[in-house]
Amino acid sequence: MIRVALDAMGGDLGPRIAFDGAIEILSRHEDVVITVYYSPHSGLDLPKPHKRLSLIACSDVIDGDEEIVLSLFRRRNSTLYQSLNALANRSSDVVVTLGNTGAMVALARHLLGVLRPKLYPALIRELYSNPLRCLVDLGANVHCPPSMLVGFAELGAAYVEALSDEIPKVGLLNVGVESSKGSAVIREANRLLASKVWPTYLGYAEGTELFEGEKNVIVCDGMVGNAVLKASEGLLSFMVNKFKKAEGVSSLFETFYQTERRHGACLVGVRGNLVKGHGRSDLPAMVGAIEYGIDIARANLYSAIETRLCNEALESGD
Structure with missing residues (x-):
């Protein structure tokens, strides 16, 4: 099973896009399970129960325009923190978010760690x-x-x-x-x-x-x-x-x-698979971002990149 952690609160169109995208993905892939991290204060009706869909309510949301300050790392009940923490604990295989790029990068480095010292994570499109x-x-x-x-x-x-x-x-x-x-x-x-x-x-x-x-x-x-x-x-x-x-x-x-x-960019250079979708994503774009996440999880992308970099360092004597 591919386990997707989906941060529902980052997009401009609200969590409904994430809910609907998750249901669409589950109808396409029998080997995927999705955990959606959302705010109960969003006021939307939750999707109907599904055996491969879990919903986790979080009391905090990191907005798209928030600055990256030290207090960010203490906001453990935010949807973004919780989804990344699931990846860090290996209870998910990939995180997909439409949220704050700077916060995602900072929290990913903090919770997951980098593949190599002084190697800075980068977004690839x-x-x-x-x-x-x-x-x-x-x-x-x-x-x-x-x-x-x-x-x-x-x-x-x-x-x-x-x-x-x-x-x-x-x-x-x-x-x-x-x-x-x-x-x-x-x-x-x-x-x-x-x-x-x-x-x-x-x-x-x-x-x-x-x-x-x-x-x-x-x-x-x-x-x-x-x-x-x-x-x-x-x-x-x-x-x-x-x-x-x-x-x-x-x-x-x-x-x-x-x-x-x-639909989305991939953050590489950290110990986990992450997809960052555009904040303005509509439903097709949300589905495309999750599909992208499934692809890189199947390939175990971060592990493959880490192995390649380690092999290169050994061959070059670094």
């Missing part, structure tokens, strides 16, 4: 699922020294190896491909990555290489990655709406929009 192509980081880290970007490259490469037959080929997102381009941080990260045997590093990547080209792991800091992702999603939505009345064109955009794995 799949740009394509077949062939697998991903962007790292999407906002878990904003101020990133060169060593952190190298760590993102390693996490992204291990992710690709764990979930596909693709050979990871890393590119460092920059304003140009010339060696003189970019900040001092980018140029130093370029030097460090070029000196490594693994992962395979192909140099700088420009924005035009995000969705096509040889590089299938695109690395950047969290602020750039988040801006790039949301701009891409906004453009796609704009194009879908713009061409709704154009025969054939609209259906092409909608097919891409609906079939590519776009």
